[in-house]
Amino acid sequence: MTSSLRDLKVYTTYPHRCSYLEAEEATTLFIDPRQAVDQTLYSNLSMLGFRRSGNHIYRPHCSHCNACIPARVPVNDFQPNRTQKRCIKRNSDLQVTVRSSVSSDESYALYDRYIRARHADGDMYPPDRDQFESFLNNPWDCTEYCEFRKDGRLLAVAVVDLMLDGLSAIYTFFDPSEDSRSLGRYAVLWQIERSKELGLPFVYLGYWIRNCSKMSYKSDYQPLETLINNQWTRSTEGLIETF
Template identity: 65%
Template structure:
């Protein structure tokens, strides 16, 4: 069923306010939503710097800005920093459960609290059930939801897509009240280990934006590969 990349239609949005950089306009390139997608095509597009939001596959396509840079971790080369090793050890008591759906109240309540406390200034606030399910859905049957429990309490959910060459970290939300655990960092470290166990090469992290605090953290994971001028290279 996989189509040739040359046959895929794409569309661009009108310029709109950038979600990451103040006083910047953004333009987004979208794959035709009528395009049939399977795991192979999704994997090919991810290797070209595309991401998904719900069932939409997109990539920044701004005329005067190239700040959004696709990033991925080559998992076999990755080594934890001293601080990451501490975070890894700190969370070894968590119990992790994998599910293939996210429509339950337990997950949504955690998501709502996360958005309310961490992203109240963004366009995802206030959290709504319909937006939550559409954003994090399992449209191509490649998504898994890893639920992190402290005893019986859900403290984090990592939404992960399985690609042919790696895992794609779509979104992570967690209990802001347990900041000492650094659950966002731990989720990435755990996903790296999952990719290794599955014999996959990469953990795709989405877009690294050097001058955006919310997106710059990705350079803390080394080595990090970035997609620049149509090729993957190691960030120095």
């Protein structure tokens, strides 16, 4: 089952408060939630700049703002910088297990601590078990939950979608008491290595937003490709050109 992209129905939301840029309004384009989705369709939509949240596939569609720029790392050309090498070394004592579910009490307890400590001002606060499972579910049987442990203790979980041309970094949550490890950064570096091992050319990082500190960090992974005017373009010397 693979639907033609031309046949897809899409809907837009009413303008709403932007989650990333203060004082901005956002409009979101959604694929019809009744649309049957498989890995091929999902991969094709990702190449066009769409992302997943739970069962919903979406893309920003704001009339007066184009700050959200899809970004991906071409993994075969990626070389960690000095800071990233130190991060890899600092976390070399972690054991990683890949699972097919995130519904354990242990995972939710970690998520609860993470949201309360790091995102108390965000849309996911206060944390809720139903919201957690619907947000991070495995709707099309292509999601992996990568657990990072030290001596059996769960320190981080990276939610990763396996697509035809790469991995999509959906979300990472971690123990807020382990700030010195830079676990969010390490999870991306680990996914880049995993994508290489799987023979997949890209890691999709979602949207790069220059003026949002929570999203601008993605330019630390070089080279970085961004989707501008419907074409994937490689940034030059760490700079990202906008349109």
